[in-house]
Structure formats: structure tokens, C-alpha cells
Amino acid sequence: MAQSRLSINIYKVLWQPLFRLGSGLANNRTKLEIIFMNTEYSDSTGEPFGTASKGIRVLVAEDNMVNQTFIAHVLTQLGISFKLVADGIQAVQAVDEEKFDLVLMDFQMPNMGGLEACRKILAESSHSNLPIVGLTAESIGDIQSMCQDAGMREYISKPFKRSDIEAVLARLKFNVSxxxxxxxxxxxxxxxxxxxxxxxxxxxxxxxxxxxxxxxxxxxxxxxxxxxxxxxxxxxxxxxxxxxxxxxxxxxxxxxxxxxxxxxxxxxxxxxxxxxxxxxx
Structure with missing residues (x-):
């Protein structure tokens, strides 16, 4: 019973807002040591606590309506928030106006292609670490070198499947539920x-x-x-x-x-x- 009462008192201290902690408690080394000794970082088996997945915001730059629909469908199923734009100019503008965790960028789009848009986005210091993944149906030339030269992390060849998008997300260390x-x-x-x-x-x-x-x-x-x-x-x-x-x-x-x-x-x-x-x- 004494141990249970101690746990309750510790719990109440940690839940109270900081400003309610008096200086006497803050300077009481013994009480603070007890609190941290009773802090747990895993469950009874030693396994880490289960966590909620962080929200991911993806910009999809793709002018083909069929591809837009498919990508939107996949991202919705994966529980990922997204925004659709139809050309490179809109992609550059969207990144300047909103925070994204990832960009899926088609190569061939009107007004400005994906490679040029990628270079413009990454040229800005505030976006230099933004992961950009190319989407391409190109079958000639060295696609990998083209992507690397533009600063893209990876590319997905069309036609692609849900598993292709999932594989890229996994390689880029995005945890999705x-x-x-x-x-x-x-x-x-x-x-x-x-x-x-x-x-x-x-x-x-x-x-x-x-x-x-x-x-x-x-x-x-x-x-x-x-x-x-x-x-x-x-x-x-x-x-x-x-x-x-x-x-x-x-x-x-x-x-x-x-x-x-x-x-x-x-x-x-x-x-x-x-x-x-x-x-x-």
C-alpha cells in the first residue's frame, strides 16, 4: 500500500504544470531522485512503448489525371496527407508556401519539367534537405544519373504499384501506418x-x-x-x-x-x- 501511495504522489507531481512546482520541491534532491528512479521507458518485457505514427505531408507534382488519381488513392490508403499540383511551376510555388516532408515529382510536365523544378526547389537553403523522388516513364538514357544530377533522392518507373511507393517510403525512413x-x-x-x-x-x-x-x-x-x-x-x-x-x-x-x-x-x-x-x- 505504501508503494502504491508513493507512485500516486509521484504521478501527481509530474502531471502538475511546472509553475505549480514550488522551489522547495525543485531543490529537494531526494524527491527528484525518486521520481527518476521510478520512470519507465519500456513495458514489463523491456520492449519500447508503442508509438503513434507522425503525420507526413507529400507534394505530388503530376499532370496526368490517371496517375494523380492512382497516387492519391495509394497515399490515402497509407494514411499520408498530400497536395496535388500539375506542373513544375506550381510545385516550386507550393513548396515555398507550405511545409512538405516529401515531393513526388513527374519528369515530363507542361510549363516546367520535374528536373528543372527539382533544381529550383533544392537551390533554396530552406528546402535543400527536402527529399524529392522522380516519377518517370522514360526508357532511354541514364535515368539514375539524371535524377542524381538534379538532386533527386530516388525515382520510380511508370507504371508503378502501391508497393513501389511503399518501398521508397521505407528506404527514406518514413514510418507509415x-x-x-x-x-x-x-x-x-x-x-x-x-x-x-x-x-x-x-x-x-x-x-x-x-x-x-x-x-x-x-x-x-x-x-x-x-x-x-x-x-x-x-x-x-x-x-x-x-x-x-x-x-x-x-x-x-x-x-x-x-x-x-x-x-x-x-x-x-x-x-x-x-x-x-x-x-x-
């Missing part, structure tokens, strides 16, 4: 409506979890976590859902989750909300 479109009857409008609702609910559910844990009302805290877990599974955030399940299991056993676990929950709920907001654009 595909959307289980069957959960939405493959209806993009239903998906958008649902993720908007989930994104709007996350702050209130996070607050409810915090308040109920501080009040030691484990059943209500578990109820809020259960709802969050369901939302995560619905949009394909399975690793994070597993982590939330661990918290539920602890509450079922009347065990207060460690402070680091709760901080991990809060941080990743923010990440999830940001990703869903991006997807609704």
Missing part, C-alpha cells in the same frame, strides 16, 4: 468525417484520463482509455493501441501507470491528433 479502408467501407468521405471527429475528441479524452487518474477513479480512467484505444485501431494505429491496452490492463489490476507511461500517452496523443488534422486537409 496504413489506414484500414475496410473500416470505412472504402469511402473517403466517411474516412474524412471520422478522422475529423476523432481529432476533435482526443483533447477531451486526454483531459478525462488525467482527471480520473488524479482522482484515483480507475474505472472512469479506463473508460476514457478504452475509447482512445478504439479510435487508434479504427485508423490503423495498432502499436499505439497496444500500448493503451497495457495501461488499461494496469488499471484493471488497480495499478497506477508509471509517470513516464502517462507522459508517453500524452505526447503520442498529440502526435496522433496532428496526423489526423493533416489527413483531413
Amino acid at each position: 496504413p489506414i484500414p479502408m475496410q473500416n470505412f467501407d472504402h469511402d473517403k468521405e466517411l474516412l474524412k468525417t471520422t478522422i475529423d471527429m476523432i481529432a476533435a475528441e482526443i483533447p477531451q479524452l486526454a483531459d478525462d484520463t488525467e482527471k480520473q487518474l488524479l482522482a484515483e477513479n480507475f474505472p472512469e480512467a479506463k473508460r476514457a482509455l478504452h475509447t482512445l484505444k478504439g479510435h487508434c485501431k479504427l485508423v490503423g494505429e495498432l502499436a499505439f493501441a497496444d500500448f493503451i491496452q497495457q495501461l488499461e490492463n494496469q488499471l484493471t489490476q488497480n495499478q497506477l501507470p508509471a509517470a513516464k507511461s502517462i507522459e508517453h500517452l500524452k505526447t503520442n496523443l498529440r502526435v496522433l491528433q496532428q496526423r489526423l488534422r493533416l489527413l483531413s486537409q
